[in-house]
Amino acid sequence: MKYHFISVAGTGMGSAAGLLKVAGHQIKGSDEEIYPPMSTLLADREIEVLSPFSETNLDWNPDEVIVGNVCRWNHLEVETARKKGLSMTSFPEVLGRKVLAGGETIVVAGTHGKTTTTTMLSFLLDKAGKKPGWLIGGVPKDLDISFQLPGSDLFVIEGDEYDTAFFDKNPKFLHYRPKGVVLTGIEFDHADIYDDFNQIKKQFQRLRNILPPAGTFLVSANCATAMELISRGPGEAYGLESDGEPQWKASSIDYDHQGTDFVLSHCGRELGKFHLNMMGEHNLRNCVAALAMALIYGISSEQLVAILPEFSGVKKRQEIIEETNGSVIMEDFAHHPTAVKETLKGLKSMKCSRIIAVFEPRSATSRRKIFQKPYAEAFDDVEIVLIKSPHDQSRINSEDRFSSRQLAADLQAKGKKSETFATVNSIVTRLLEIIESGDLIVFFSSGSFGGISRKFADEYKKSRIEKGLNSDE
Numbered sequence: 001m002k003y004h005f006i007s008v009a010g011t012g013m014g015s016a017a018g019l020l021k022v023a024g025h026q027i028k029g030s031d032e033e034i035y036p037p038m039s040t041l042l043a044d045r046e047i048e049v050l051s052p053f054s055e056t057n058l059d060w061n062p063d064e065v066i067v068g069n070v071c072r073w074n075h076l077e078v079e080t081a082r083k084k085g086l087s088m089t090s091f092p093e094v095l096g097r098k099v100l101a102g103g104e105t106i107v108v109a110g111t112h113g114k115t116t117t118t119t120m121l122s123f124l125l126d127k128a129g130k131k132p133g134w135l136i137g138g139v140p141k142d143l144d145i146s147f148q149l150p151g152s153d154l155f156v157i158e159g160d161e162y163d164t165a166f167f168d169k170n171p172k173f174l175h176y177r178p179k180g181v182v183l184t185g186i187e188f189d190h191a192d193i194y195d196d197f198n199q200i201k202k203q204f205q206r207l208r209n210i211l212p213p214a215g216t217f218l219v220s221a222n223c224a225t226a227m228e229l230i231s232r233g234p235g236e237a238y239g240l241e242s243d244g245e246p247q248w249k250a251s252s253i254d255y256d257h258q259g260t261d262f263v264l265s266h267c268g269r270e271l272g273k274f275h276l277n278m279m280g281e282h283n284l285r286n287c288v289a290a291l292a293m294a295l296i297y298g299i300s301s302e303q304l305v306a307i308l309p310e311f312s313g314v315k316k317r318q319e320i321i322e323e324t325n326g327s328v329i330m331e332d333f334a335h336h337p338t339a340v341k342e343t344l345k346g347l348k349s350m351k352c353s354r355i356i357a358v359f360e361p362r363s364a365t366s367r368r369k370i371f372q373k374p375y376a377e378a379f380d381d382v383e384i385v386l387i388k389s390p391h392d393q394s395r396i397n398s399e400d401r402f403s404s405r406q407l408a409a410d411l412q413a414k415g416k417k418s419e420t421f422a423t424v425n426s427i428v429t430r431l432l433e434i435i436e437s438g439d440l441i442v443f444f445s446s447g448s449f450g451g452i453s454r455k456f457a458d459e460y461k462k463s464r465i466e467k468g469l470n471s472d473e
């Protein structure tokens with residue numbers, strides 16, 4: 001088959017394109033904003049990317065045009081496909097039909113932690129010899145690539161509640177034919193397509209409803225809304241000892257700057273002492289879910305005790321970019337105020353003199369004022385917050401737009417040092433003025449953030465060289 005991907009450089013789209021290429025199909029794509037890591041992934045897989053969008057990009061007459069959910073009905077290439085009479089579909093529909101049908105699919109869903117949990121579970125299954133396939137909405141550090149065709153019936157996939165395409169307003173995960181589901185929790189998100197929390201909850205109820213009676217359903221005990229779905233059929237809860245009495249539980253927890261040590265138990269029976277090279281309660285909950293599902297699918301606890309310390313995470317999730325002059329420069333995806341708050345809470349275990357957060361409102365929800373107040377509470381564990389003006393808000397009504405200036409004012413009222421900036425370069429300049437040895441600088445954005453973390457790291461090292469200092473002085 002010949003597939004053309006419109007907006008191929010998106011994380012999910014690019015990975016799906018790579019998966020279909022490996023499956024033997026002919027793939028091309030088109031996009032305009034193309035940057036690493038997806039640009040590198042596509043190039044490595046020899047997937048031709050046509051840029052900019054153009055009517056001529058479809059002259060090769062593909063069998064199907066796969067339309068990204070960022071495209072509207074009047075997108076140039078959508079209109080061209082319609083004029084040519086080309087069949088249009090979405091990547092979740094194609095995956096469900098071409099890759100997942102007949103297999104044992106495990107869907108990881110929820111507002112937070114999907115990428116980390118999907119990556120960790122794929123890693124554990126792979127290292128234990130289960131030969132799973134996977135599709136991850138991020139770039140794993142310990143797997144060769146974000147997608148893999150299965151060598152068995154197992155396939156692990158990140159299941160998003162966001163809609164599928166302009167012609168299919170159902171969540172992506174409804175196409176994935178799950179036999180197992182991990183539900184990490186439910187909060188309000190995606191304010192651009194859902195009006196209220198009840199609409200969000202209904203989507204996860206639909207996911208629960210399509211799980212076969214004999215399927216595996218694991219739910220975070222830390223989320224009361226998610227726990228309500230256990231009553232709809234068989235299922236088990238997972239979490240920490242502070243979450244009550246989930247069937248799968250981490251206890252005897254010891255956090256430090258090198259990671260997390262804990263004991264895992266199931267229904268009161270200890271399964272082993274584990275070490276995770278990640279920090280924070282949110283990452284530990286993700287880990288418990290991944291370990292539980294791996295155990296359910298036949299991996300021994302002894303194997304998992306040995307394998308887990310080899311896992312180092314996902315890029316842009318507490319990813320250390322550089323360590324210079326005693327300071328640490330880090331990136332995190334954190335697209336939601338709860339994710340920002342939990343990440344910063346976890347980072348308190350690192351030995352640093354100050355935490356400086358640099359935030360870009362980038363996701364569709366964070367650019368809307370619905371989370372204006374929660375973001376003012378998300379930075380409680382930091383000393384300094386630098387805030388970039390939001391990414392493109394032209395399609396958002398003026399009264400519904402998030403305000404970086406208001407956030408800075410709210411933080412200042414709480415005694416925080418906070419400033420707003422219009423450009424990446426101006427933030428870099430300010431950071432160079434205020435950084436001190438021992439600081440932890442965390443860049444938060446759901447996008448590329450103009451490459452700011454690498455740009456700042458390079459400028460900081462350059463400035464020290466110009467002063468006649470080396471990186472350790």
